Amino acid sequence: MKLGVIGAGNMGRAIISGILSSGLVNKNDVIASNATEASRNETVKLGIAVSGDNADVARAENLLIAVKPARLSQVIGEIAPVVKPSTLVISVAAGTPIAALEELFGRQVQIVRAMPNTPALVREGMTALCANSLVSEESFAWVQALFATCGRVEVVPEPLMDAVGTVSGASPAWVYMLIEAMADGAVRDGMPRAQAYKFAAQSVLGAAKMVLETGLHPGALKDQVTSPAGTTIEALKVLEQRGFRGAVIEAMGACTEKSRRMAAAASAAGCQKKAGAQEDSGRLSSLLKALKG
Ligand SMILES: NC(=O)C1=CN([C@@H]2O[C@H](COP(=O)(O)OP(=O)(O)OC[C@H]3O[C@@H](n4cnc5c(N)ncnc54)[C@H](O)[C@@H]3O)[C@@H](O)[C@H]2O)C=CC1
Ligand SMILES: O=C(O)[C@@H]1CCC=N1
Known part of the structure; x- marks a missing residue:
């Protein structure tokens, strides 16, 4: 195979x-x-x-x-x-x-x-x-x-793997939460739920593609959407007041810290196993020496 x-x-x-x-x-x-x-x-x-x-x-x-x-x-x-x-x-x-x-x-x-x-x-x-x-x-x-x-x-490089586990490994989970919340918002505004998921998910997909394909800074792309005295800025103000970006950064820190704790525990368990194996082989060679003697 x-x-x-x-x-x-x-x-x-x-x-x-x-x-x-x-x-x-x-x-x-x-x-x-x-x-x-x-x-x-x-x-x-x-x-x-x-x-x-x-x-x-x-x-x-x-x-x-x-x-x-x-x-x-x-x-x-x-x-x-x-x-x-x-x-x-x-x-x-x-x-x-x-x-x-x-x-x-x-x-x-x-x-x-x-x-x-x-x-x-x-x-x-x-x-x-x-x-x-x-x-x-x-x-x-x-x-x-x-x-x-x-x-x-x-x-x-391997030391970046904990950060990767957060920014791409785990992040789909909170992107789904964002899509769910966006759909709830649209339902609140009167849109049928099934349609709301399509609108929310396609917008997230499109925004992600804009970042990847235009090479523009996400802040510049945000500014393109945000008209002076328009509607978007009202949403951004509420998100800033509620600590949207700070919450995401803090949540990601918690995720990475958990990964680092797991890595430390896995390394400690490996060291214990190695020490145990060395002890066993030490005991074996003493036994062999004793038998020879
Ligand atoms: N789910 C995710 O989004 C991501 C998961 N990972 C990693 O992928 C790994 C798997 O995670 P999930 O797929 O989410 O877990 P899961 O629970 O969905 O899948 C684990 C699978 O392992 C099988 N399994 C359990 N004990 C077994 C054994 N003794 N012999 C053979 N098969 C056994 C289970 O039947 C199950 O199908 C984890 O190490 C996780 O850290 C990494 C990146 C993203
Ligand atoms: O939650 C977890 O532990 C796994 C690793 C990255 C995504 N899911």
Whole structure:
């Protein structure tokens, strides 16, 4: 198999869908695993092979691990014996540094750390990538091409991954809240709800495209909308009074801090595991010395 996916949930399935719709990888070349029968039934709908056995999936040439960070230790413990030195491992786990993943494998493994987002499902995702030194340029280029099938890709230094997890990984959540709130506002003004979601979502899509495609500063684009003594400025005044921008910045800070706390905990757990392994090997060599003596 070309690609194995362990944990085909919200993020894993979004990535698989993006990849399959591009044609870069064929359905017959993808296998995925889930923990429950219900989630396996969902994954089967993608038309790929599905297994309940992670070791089956870990034999693929390239392995995407998309389980929750809390499950990583268990999953990597299961698959480490079958992951070959030639296997390229991609992890999308938030707040989990490459070094922590290496500790969990307990040996040298080619690792790419990715931070995607769920709009990968509609091929409008944003993914950041970084890799350890064992990943060849050719393999890294393949991973970039893989995620490019799901949207835009940027290579970033690993310390930026916590910020990325916030600004693109998690941000769709509050953009959906914004769309929901905008639709509520339109409903309050008399618009039917279904129509309100279309108007709100298309406006957010259009505004995002304006930023990406005109290259203009968001402030300049805002000013283009805001007529002197017009209607928009009335809305902006209320948003400033209610601390709209400050709330977004503070919320994002909380999100990034959580990611950093998770990374610190994952690193500490890795150090404990390493210390335990060193202690075990110390005990073993003392025992061997004693036996020889
Ligand atoms: N949801 C999102 O927007 C984003 C998620 N991520 C990362 O993606 C990863 C997955 O998150 P979600 O897809 O949201 O979670 P999810 O709960 O939707 O999916 C996790 C999947 O893992 C499977 N699973 C659980 N234990 C397993 C095991 N022992 N063996 C095999 N499969 C197992 C479950 O069946 C489930 O399908 C996390 O590490 C998260 O940090 C990263 C960026 C964005
Ligand atoms: O909430 C989470 O932990 C994941 C990571 C980024 C988006 N969702």
